[in-house]
Each structure stands twice: as structure tokens, then as C-alpha cells.
């Protein structure tokens with residue numbers, strides 16, 4: 001029997017109570033990383049949306065704060081972003097720069113389509129309290145029924161704010177001098193990308209290619225909603241290209257659909273705004289669920305979690321510029337070393353793993369590239385989650401068919417795989433495991449699989465299997481991950 005109260009992640013953000021979905025308004029300000037999120041404060045399923053709020057100084061230990069934005073006469077509060085208005089372009093601030101949230105007001109209309117319009121709120125006290133702008137909404141569009149999830153950033157070259165916003169099955173790019181008056185620049189998405197669902201939660205940001213700032217490319221993230229016709233449910237795609245302040249021109253490679261994550265449970269993810277230039281990272285976090293079954297997952301008292309914070313980079317692999325994800329380095333602070341082996345044979349590794357009983361941990365394994373290896377994690381009498389590299393198929397996979405509770409949705413069970421590109425003659429797997437999730441980063445973040453699992457609390461076993469008796473792990477490290485609130 002599986003106890004559903006044991007599913008709360010140890011090092012993942014979860015709300016104390018009730019429902020959450022998309023991360024919203026992620027912004028760094030005065031030493032704090034803010035995370036707002038779609039939240040139903042009165043129920044464990046999706047309902048009238050508010051913005052919940054949490055902060056962290058280290059991307060591991062979260063402090064949940066009171067609800068930041070609640071519904072009003074313009075509707076409930078859907079997804080959106082937040083920025084620091086350093087130069088007081090909005091006129092909301094006096095002496096000190098403050099935060100501006102740009103979000104969708106979603107208004108239900110009896111016997112008609114809901115109306116989605118964009119609004120502002122600002123905070124003069126580090127996000128603790130918010131004042132809604134008196135002239136809300138600031139942007140509406142009569143054409144699109146689905147017009148939502150504005151992500152705003154300051155564009156140096158044109159000295160304007162840019163808003164990327166989902167418009168049905170395209171995105172629109174607006175610009176503004178003051179966050180209040182918006183002008184349409186262009187629309188993107190017709191005839192390109194996946195249209196398996198409504199487009200949601202876009203993001204747009206520049207990244208250096210292979211760390212070379214003179215080789216900058218723009219990355220566009222676009223989440224697509226669940227459509228019953230597709231057993232993958234909701235997922236997130238990306239495009240690379242150029243952006244001049246008005247329009248986005250995709251690279252050749254973006255004419256093939258490319259996914260941010262090959263698992264089922266990384267949706268609506270966007271990046272943090274205002275990370276200081278001396279840090280320079282592009283940090284990302286997604287909602288660790290899927291609209292296909294998000295309202296049915298078997299947790300108690302709360303529902304929904306975020307992925308770990310991840311750093312995004314663009315790297316050339318096999319001649320193609322790819323979006324690469326790595327766990328944010330701050331997670332290393334939560335590590336407690338459990339096992340560290342170098343040049344270890346498969347029998348040595350097996351023997352060591354068999355003695356371990358772990359729930360919340362991280363595994364790093366490296367071995368010569370032409371050999372298949374499979375780990376069985378969170379394993380017990382009835383459960384196991386299989387994670388491995390199939391060298392013949394050249395893929396990394398997660399198989400959660402026997403992972404624990406799977407019967408709350410017909411498409412929950414299954415195997416999810418991603419293609420691997422050769423790196424340097426080695427395979428590298430980095431796997432984050434928690435009470436109800438696995439996050440797999442293969443080949444230094446080239447392929448990522450994020451999947452929820454609901455195993456029995458007693459399923460703590462770890463084992464490894466390969467057909468190659470001579471396999472040697474050049475290295476294998478395991479760390480338990482237990483953040484301690486300061």
C-alpha cells in the first residue's frame with residue numbers, strides 16, 4: 001500500500017497547501033529569487049487563479065509568502081512575468097527602483113468566450129505587497145480568444161520593453177517605452193513548430209553560443225497545451241534564431257520541432273528576469289506536471305511542484321546548436337556525499353549500490369560510450385523506475401511503467417526517450433531523484449527527461465544492470481540531497 005502523504009519533494013518547491021501550476025514572475029531583486037506561481041489557495045485542483053509567492057536566496061531553500069495577486073473586477077490572475085523597472089520608465093516609483101508584474105487578467109463572460117487582457121501591478125517593498133495599476137488592463141486584442149502569458153524583458157539595442165505573448169497558436173511581439181503603452185511589432189509561429197495544442201507561456205532571451213558572447217543567438221520557448229489527440233499531453237518546444245527588437249527570424253534548425261524536455265513533466269517553464277550581469281546565467285524552472293493528468297496526481301493536501309532550477313546554455317553538438325540544461329550549481333550546497341568511485345567495474349558498483357537505501361539524491365555516472373547501462377531507482381517489492389542509456393538506439397530513457405501509482409490516468413505509464421548526440425567517447429548521466437520525481441540530464445545536459453513518479457515510500461533501492469560484464473565506470477558519484485533551512 002502506498003501512502004500518498006510521502007510524495008512531497010525534499011528539494012523541490014511545493015506549496016504548503018492546495019494547487020499550483022505555472023511558475024510566474026520569476027525575477028531576481030536585492031539578493032532574492034522570486035517565484036510567483038499560478039495558485040488556487042482554496043482547493044487542490046485548478047480553480048480561480050491567484051499568484052502565489054515564494055522567495056529563495058539559494059535556489060534550494062524556499063520561503064512561502066502570502067498570496068501576491070488575487071482576482072478583481074477584471075478577472076482572475078493568469079500567467080505572466082515580472083521585471084525590475086530600474087529607470088522608473090513606468091513612473092510607478094519615487095526614489096527606489098521596484099518590481100512590475102505584467103500578467104493576464106482572465107474574465108469569464110456568461111454564455112461567451114472568456115476575455116483575456118494584460119494588466120500591471122507594482123511593488124515598492126520587494127514583492128511583499130502589490131498595487132494594481134488603476135488603468136488596467138493595458139493591452140487587449142479583439143482577434144484572439146487565447147491571448148495570454150506575457151513575458152517582458154528590456155531590450156538594450158532598441159531601448160524598449162519587449163513583450164512576447166501567446167496568441168492562439170502563434171506568439172506576438174509587442175514593444176513599449178513604459179510598460180503601459182504597447183505597440184505590435186510582429187507575429188511568429190505560422191507554419192513552423194508544433195501546433196499540437198494552444199500556444200502558452202512563451203519566453204525569448206539571448207544566449208552566447210558555446211560561451212562566446214560574439215556568437216549570440218536568441219532562444220524562444222513556447223509551451224503547447226494538452227490536446228486529447230496526443231498522448232504526450234502538454235510540452236514545451238524551443239526555437240533558435242535572431243531578434244532585432246521587432247521580429248524573430250528562426251534558424252534553419254528550428255524548422256524541425258525541438259523539445260526542451262523529453263519527459264512528460266516539465267511544462268510552462270520560463271527564465272528568471274534581472275539576473276545580475278556579473279552572474280550572467282539564464283536560469284529556468286518549469287512546472288513539474290502535465291495538463292493531461294495534473295488534476296489527478298495522487299498527492300494529499302497540495303498538488304503541484306516545480307522542477308529544480310536549471311541553467312540554460314546554447315552549445316554546438318554534432319554541428320547543431322542545441323539548448324542545453326544543467327542543474328543550477330546552488331544545488332551542490334545541499335549535497336551529502338554517499339558514494340564516490342573511480343574506474344570501478346560493474347560488479348564493484350553493483351555491490352556498493354545494493355547496500356544503499358535512498359529517496360532524495362543525485363547520481364552522476366560516466367562510462368565508455370558504446371555500452372548500454374540501466375539503473376533501477378526507487379525500487380522495492382512492487383516498484384522500480386528504469387533509467388538508462390540504450391547505446392544501440394542511441395537514446396536515454398525513463399520507463400515509469402512500474403514506478404508506483406500509475407492508474408490515475410491511462411497515459412501516465414510508459415517509457416520516454418531522447419536521442420543522444422556523441423560527446424567525447426563517454427556517456428554521462430546525471431539523475432536527480434526525489435519523493436515523486438526523476439530529472440535526468442544526459443550528456444552534460446544535451447537531453448533531459450523530467451518525469452513524475454509515485455512509488456511506495458519504502459522503495460529506496462538502487463541497482464544497475466548491463467549486458468557488458470567488462471563495463472567500467474570511469475566515475476560514479478552519489479549524493480544525498482537535503483537542504484536545511486538556515
Ligand code: FRU
Nearest residue numbers: 022038078079148200201268
Ligand atoms: C499554462 C496555462 C496558461 C494560463 C495558466 C492558467 O499552463 O494554461 O496559459 O495562463 O495556465 O492557470
